[in-house]
Amino acid sequence: MEANAPARIPAASRSAARAPLPAPPSADYSSFLHRDDAGRAGMDFAIEGIDCAACIDEIEDTVEALPGVETGRLNYSSHRLHVGWRAGAEVRPEAVVAALARAGYRAHAFELNRAEALEAERARHLLRCLAVAGFAAMNIMLLSVSVWSGNITDITPETRDLFHWVSALIALPACAYAGQPFFNSALRALKSRALNMDVPISLGVLLALGISVFETLNHAEHAYFDSAVMLLFFLLTGRYLDHAMRRRTRVEASNLAALKAEIAYRIEADGEVVAVPASAVHPGEVVLVRAGERVPVDGTVRAGRASVDESLITGETLPRPFAAGDVVHAGSLVHDGALQIVTTAAGTGTFLDEIERLLERASTARSGYVRLADRAARMYAPVVHATALLSLVGWLVAGASLHQAVLIAVAVLIITCPCALALAVPAVQVVASGALMRAGVLINSGDALERLADIDTVVFDKTGTLTLPEPSLANAEAVPPDLLDIAARLAVSSAHPLARAVRAARPEAVPYDEVREFPGQGVEAQLGAMTARLGSPAFCLADDLAQQALTDEAMDEASLVAVRYGSRCALLVVRQRLRPDAVELVTRLRAAGRHIAILSGDRAAAVAPIAVALGIGDWQAGVTPAGKIAALEAYKAEGRRVLMVGDGVNDAPSLAAASVSMSPITAAEVTQAQADAVFLGERLAPVGRALAIAGRARALMHQNLWIAVLYNLIAVPLAIAGYVTPLVAALAMSGSSVIVTLNALRARPAGGGMMPAAPSADADGPLAAEGAPA
Amino acid sequence: MTVLVYLLPMALLLGLSGLAAFLWSLRSGQYDDMEGAALRVLNDDDMKE
Numbered sequence: 001m002e003a004n005a006p007a008r009i010p011a012a013s014r015s016a017a018r019a020p021l022p023a024p025p026s027a028d029y030s031s032f033l034h035r036d037d038a039g040r041a042g043m044d045f046a047i048e049g050i051d052c053a054a055c056i057d058e059i060e061d062t063v064e065a066l067p068g069v070e071t072g073r074l075n076y077s078s079h080r081l082h083v084g085w086r087a088g089a090e091v092r093p094e095a096v097v098a099a100l101a102r103a104g105y106r107a108h109a110f111e112l113n114r115a116e117a118l119e120a121e122r123a124r125h126l127l128r129c130l131a132v133a134g135f136a137a138m139n140i141m142l143l144s145v146s147v148w149s150g151n152i153t154d155i156t157p158e159t160r161d162l163f164h165w166v167s168a169l170i171a172l173p174a175c176a177y178a179g180q181p182f183f184n185s186a187l188r189a190l191k192s193r194a195l196n197m198d199v200p201i202s203l204g205v206l207l208a209l210g211i212s213v214f215e216t217l218n219h220a221e222h223a224y225f226d227s228a229v230m231l232l233f234f235l236l237t238g239r240y241l242d243h244a245m246r247r248r249t250r251v252e253a254s255n256l257a258a259l260k261a262e263i264a265y266r267i268e269a270d271g272e273v274v275a276v277p278a279s280a281v282h283p284g285e286v287v288l289v290r291a292g293e294r295v296p297v298d299g300t301v302r303a304g305r306a307s308v309d310e311s312l313i314t315g316e317t318l319p320r321p322f323a324a325g326d327v328v329h330a331g332s333l334v335h336d337g338a339l340q341i342v343t344t345a346a347g348t349g350t351f352l353d354e355i356e357r358l359l360e361r362a363s364t365a366r367s368g369y370v371r372l373a374d375r376a377a378r379m380y381a382p383v384v385h386a387t388a389l390l391s392l393v394g395w396l397v398a399g400a401s402l403h404q405a406v407l408i409a410v411a412v413l414i415i416t417c418p419c420a421l422a423l424a425v426p427a428v429q430v431v432a433s434g435a436l437m438r439a440g441v442l443i444n445s446g447d448a449l450e451r452l453a454d455i456d457t458v459v460f461d462k463t464g465t466l467t468l469p470e471p472s473l474a475n476a477e478a479v480p481p482d483l484l485d486i487a488a489r490l491a492v493s494s495a496h497p498l499a500r501a502v503r504a505a506r507p508e509a510v511p512y513d514e515v516r517e518f519p520g521q522g523v524e525a526q527l528g529a530m531t532a533r534l535g536s537p538a539f540c541l542a543d544d545l546a547q548q549a550l551t552d553e554a555m556d557e558a559s560l561v562a563v564r565y566g567s568r569c570a571l572l573v574v575r576q577r578l579r580p581d582a583v584e585l586v587t588r589l590r591a592a593g594r595h596i597a598i599l600s601g602d603r604a605a606a607v608a609p610i611a612v613a614l615g616i617g618d619w620q621a622g623v624t625p626a627g628k629i630a631a632l633e634a635y636k637a638e639g640r641r642v643l644m645v646g647d648g649v650n651d652a653p654s655l656a657a658a659s660v661s662m663s664p665i666t667a668a669e670v671t672q673a674q675a676d677a678v679f680l681g682e683r684l685a686p687v688g689r690a691l692a693i694a695g696r697a698r699a700l701m702h703q704n705l706w707i708a709v710l711y712n713l714i715a716v717p718l719a720i721a722g723y724v725t726p727l728v729a730a731l732a733m734s735g736s737s738v739i740v741t742l743n744a745l746r747a748r749p750a751g752g753g754m755m756p757a758a759p760s761a762d763a764d765g766p767l768a769a770e771g772a773p774a
Numbered sequence: 775m776t777v778l779v780y781l782l783p784m785a786l787l788l789g790l791s792g793l794a795a796f797l798w799s800l801r802s803g804q805y806d807d808m809e810g811a812a813l814r815v816l817n818d819d820d821m822k823e
Contacts, residue, residue, distance in 0.1 A: 053813035076810030127800060135793040142785065159778070166782060 029093040029277075032109040039087040040070070045096065046255040047079050048106040055105075062103045066095055078251045080110060109277065116254055119247050126240045129178040133233040136174030137226065140167045141730075144226040148727050151221055164216040164223045171209065171225040178232050179205055181239060197377040197422065200384045204413040205231060211410045227414050227729045234419045234737045242426035245433050252442045264296040265289070267340065278330075283343050290338045291519075292495030294331060299341035301326045306337030309497065312668050313649045315463045315601025317576060331649060331668045335497055336520045371447040372698075373425040376705055380421065388412045391720045404722075411724040415715045420736040424704035427744035432697035435748055439689040440680040441662075448676035450701070451660040452694035454641045458589055458687075459632065459658065461646035462600035462607055466614070467576040468682060469647065469666040471498070473505040474558065475573045483570045486527075487563035490515065490534035494523045498561050501574045502534070530566040537571065540564040545571045576606075578613060585684045586614045589691075595640065599628050601650045628654035645687060647671055662687060697747050704740045711736040 034042050047059065056074050059081060063072030068089030074081045085091045093109065100107040143163040150160065179202070186198040205228045212223040264278040267286040278296035281287060286302060289295050295308075307319040312331040319335045322328060328341060392409035396402065433443055443449065460466050476484065488506030491499040493515035503509060512525040512532075522535010533539060537546035540562035549560060549571055558575035586596055598619035600607045607621040620631060632654055635642050644651070644658035647667035655661035655674040663675040672678055679686035715732045718724055724732075804811070 053816060056810060056813060057817055074810065075807040076813060077807045124800065127805065128797060131793060131796045131800070135789055135796075139786065139789045162778070162782075166786075170786075 029109050032111050033091065033093070041085040041089075041091045043083050043091075043093055043096075044110045044112065045081045045083065045100075045107040046110040047074070047081050047100070048108070049104060050074075050076070050079050058103060059100065059105060062099050063096055066092075066099055068092070069096070079255060081107065110255070112254075116247075116250055119243075119250060123240070123243050123247055126181060126236060126243055129181060130233070130236040130240055132174050133178035133229060133236055136170050136178070137229045137233045139170055140226045140229055143167050144726065144730075147223075157219055160221070161216065161219055164212075164225070167223060167225040168213055168216060171212075171229050175205060175209060175228060175232060178229075178236065182232070182235065195378075195381045197381060200381050200413065201231070201235060201417055203385075204228075204410075204417045207410045208414050211407065215407075222726050224410070224414060224726050224729070227726055227733070230730060230733060231414065231417050231419065234733065235417075235422050237737075238422040238426050241423075241430045245426070245430045246445075248433070248437075252437075281343055283345060285343050287341050287343060288338065289334050289341060290495065291334055291336045292497060292500070294333050295328050295339075295341065296330060297341065297343045298330050298345040299328060299343045301328060302340045302342050304337060304339040306339050307335045308339075309333040309335055311463045311602075311648070312469075315461065315648050315650055317463055317602055317606055329649065333497055371425075372450050372701055372705075373421075376421060376424075384413065384416045387416065387716060387720070394720075395722075408720065408722045411722075411729065412716065412719040414729055415719040415724055415732060416712055417733075419733050420708035420711055420740045421705065423737055423740045423744075424708055425701050427741050428697050428700045428704060428747050431744050431747040432693055432700075435693050436677075436690055439693065440686045441677050441690045442680075443677040443690075445676055448660055449694045449697045451641075451676070452643065452691060453698035455594065455643040455660065455691060457595040457597065457635055457640040457642045459597045459599055459635070459642055459644045459654075461644075461648060461651050462598055462610055463576065463602055464647040464666060465645050465651075465664060466582050466598070466610055466684075467578055469664070470500065470504075471559065471574045472501045472577045473572055474575045474577065475571075476505050479563075479570045479572060480568070483563050483565055483568060484572075485509065486532050486565050487534050487561075487570075487572060490523050490525055490532060490563070493517070493525075494534070498559055498574050499523075499534070502561060502572060527565075531564075532566075533564045534561065536560075537562040540569060542569050542571060545569065549573070578610065579682060579684045581683045581685050583614055585688050586616065588688055590615075592691075597631075597635075599623050599631055599654070601625075601628075601648065625650045625653050629657045632657050643687075643691075662690065693747070700744060700747050704743055707740055707743065708736065 029043070032043050036042065049055075050059070053076075056076055059074050060072045063069055063081065063083055068085050068091065069083060070086045070089075071084040072081060073084075083093075083096055097107045097109075143166055147155065147160055147163050182198045182201050182205070185196065186202040189196040189199055208224040208228040208231075212225050212228070215223050263275050264281045265273050265288045266276050266281060267273055267288055273288055281297055287297060287299070289306075291306070301322055301324050303324055305321065305323050308322045308328060309317070309319045310329070310332045311317050312333070313329050322339065327344075328339070388409045391412050392405050395405035395408055400408075429449060432449055436443055479487075485506060487502050488509035489512055491502040492509055492511040494517065512527070515523050515525045517523050518535065518539065521539040522533055524531060524533045524535075526532075537543050537560055541564060542562035545562065546560050558573050561572040561574055563570050563572060590596055596614075596616050596618070598607060598611055598614075598616055600619070600621050601623055602621060604621035607619055611617075611619040620627075623631065628651065632642055632644065636659075642658045642660075644655050644661045645663065646652075646655055646661070647663050649668045649670055651663070652668070652671045652674045655663065655671060660677075661675045662677045662679060663671050665672075665678055665680050667675070667678070677690060679690070711732065715724070718728065799805070
């Protein structure tokens with residue numbers, strides 16, 4: 001937690017290095033504003049670009065300098081900013097966004113969803129319970145240690161009774177409060193006629209308390225108040241850890257949702273165009289989408305013509321012409337032209353019916369998986385109860401008094417209570433998910449770790465997964481540098497997605513003052529006496545060059561752009577590029593004995609060269625979403641456990657159908673929601689690292705469970721034999737819990753928190769990856 | 775053993791005050807941003823000249 005801060009750079013040099021971002025378009029933020037009773041307005045933002053401690057001050061000072069703003073408070077762990085305005089002041093959220101953009105941060109309006117608010121409340125409740133149990137455990141232990149040492153020296157029975165009564169005074173209310181999470185869950189389980197881990201826990205605690213009160217009334221030597229409370233303390237620790245891990249990934253996930261929330265340009269009844277969050281568009285309303293923008297909603301084209309790239313939906317990389325009457329899907333990218341779209345579905349409901357149907361079928365397939373901890377618990381609870389009951393009966397048969405037999409049965413219940421078991425899995429999950437986060441992987445569910453560790457087959461989607469989501473310039477070396485400079489400067493003025501690829505080759509390019517755009521053809525600027533043009537080969541009079549290039553080699557999956565400056569001319573080849581470390585990752589996975597396959601929705605001509613470059617023999621092209629599921633089922637039928645890595649909407653059902661799934665951060669929203677893990681950055685390395693960390697985590701979970709079993713093998717016979725005094729119970733319980741927790745810490749990768757690739761994962765994290773599809 | 779008459783209540787009171795302090799810090803949001811708190815301590819903006 002402490003080791004992941006990047007190297008500290010003084011504030012001054014940081015802000016100098018940070019380039020201001022272009023001002024975002026104005027938008028209607030009213031749905032995100034909250035007002036308190038005094039009339040003060042407040043609003044939350046998710047912030048991108050925070051990377052060091054100096055950012056805290058910079059952001060808060062920037063915001064508080066704005067007129068009307070009373071407070072700006074940044075939460076560094078969750079990267080969220082709360083802004084409060086003075087009562088009666090004019091509230092201008094767009095000024096906050098603009099000011100932060102000038103300082104080099106992207107701010108996104110953010111609303112805490114209900115599920116997350118509930119989780120936060122539950123976490124606080126658990127922490128309160130933990131505090132009460134901790135307080136009670138410490139104070140009772142103070143009294144218990146006095147009694148234990150007094151019992152072998154000279155404590156008077158009166159003093160012992162007093163100490164027991166004081167212990168009872170602390171333990172009874174403390175357990176009533178701190179035991180709530182367990183009692184409630186045990187009751188729920190019993191009501192549905194099931195057994196869970198909380199049933200033996202609740203029974204153990206209640207019996208220990210009951211028997212202790214009874215013993216105290218009879219002036220006995222031993223009472224188990226400390227055991228009951230300590231039990232709760234350790235179990236609550238495990239519960240809290242488990243909760244903290246899930247909450248942390250949920251925080252990241254909802255930040256991502258806010259970062260991805262798109263702006264839609266709604267056409268009002270009077271013809272005016274207003275920018276609104278895509279979530280505020282209702283079915284039936286008309287939105288305008290221009291060249292270079294992603295379609296924010298599902299709908300039907302009302303007017304306009306454009307070529308649209310649906311690679312995020314279908315995996316197909318060639319743009320396709322759209323005209324009035326065609327159906328478009330959210331996430332499609334408009335290349336040129338503009339479309340007016342009548343919305344049929346907006347917000348979360350934006351995906352194809354077929355995908356939805358497939359998703360439903362596929363996700364039921366995975367629900368058969370039972371988590372490791374639950375499997376352990378299912379075997380555990382009946383065994384515990386049977387053992388306690390048997391020792392009760394056994395001692396009665398052997399001639400012990402009822403009082404003695406009950407005492408022993410309770411000792412068995414206490415000693416078998418799954419302290420170590422309850423910590424064994426969550427402690428490893430917390431440490432491993434922290435390690436994953438530093439490696440640039442966010443996991444959605446705790447059991448994903450267990451499933452990742454089982455993988456023997458990795459299936460990749462091609463478009464956007466093996467290749468980068470945005471096409472890039474493939475022949476930069478072959479183009480004369482001065483022509484490339486001109487091309488990049490021209491490209492800055494164009495919204496066309498191919499122009500973005502040209503621009504990326506020269507990131508420092510500044511636009512020319514006067515650029516004319518010819519829709520569907522290109523852009524032109526007058527440089528002194530010469531004319532410079534960037535656009536289609538025909539527009540730049542470079543058809544002969546283009547013909548030549550096409551006959552040259554397998555160029556049909558590339559797009560051609562030309563640049564002309566006076567009489568000179570050059571051809572720019574823009575194509576999907578493999579992620580920089582795709583070859584390395586595939587080689588390494590194969591070396592580790594894993595089968596690799598490609599399932600793509602794109603044409604065979606586009607998939608074949610990629611498969612050859614990666615040396616993958618098992619590939620299929622032109623696969624429909626249903627076909628992908630069928631292929632995965634075929635693997636499953638062979639007994640393989642499959643990791644599916646994909647990003648398109650067409651991959652969503654197969655992600656749900658695979659035993660475990662990952663998607664890059666640039667993936668479509670539906671797809672990300674299905675993925676068990678999301679990885680950041682341009683590289684594929686996080687996939688390999690996730691597999692490695694998961695493997696180690698599972699090994700540690702198994703070790704921990706075996707430690708818990710070993711502990712029981714030693715402690716239970718002692719308890720049955722009647723040798724477990726409260727002192728022995730206390731030592732055994734805390735000893736096993738500490739060992740299991742320490743063992744879990746080994747899930748941290750060797751060499752501390754900083755992994756070699758962590759800085760790069762930071763650098764091209766959400767901001768860089770998100771910057772592109774606007 | 776009469777010393778116990780005031781030692782016991784004192785021990786309990788000390789423990790309870792610790793618990794109360796923790797619950798107060800929890801309520802006032804001091805556990806909401808653990809990483810930020812670790813870094814904010816380094817900033818010296820509050821030392822206005």
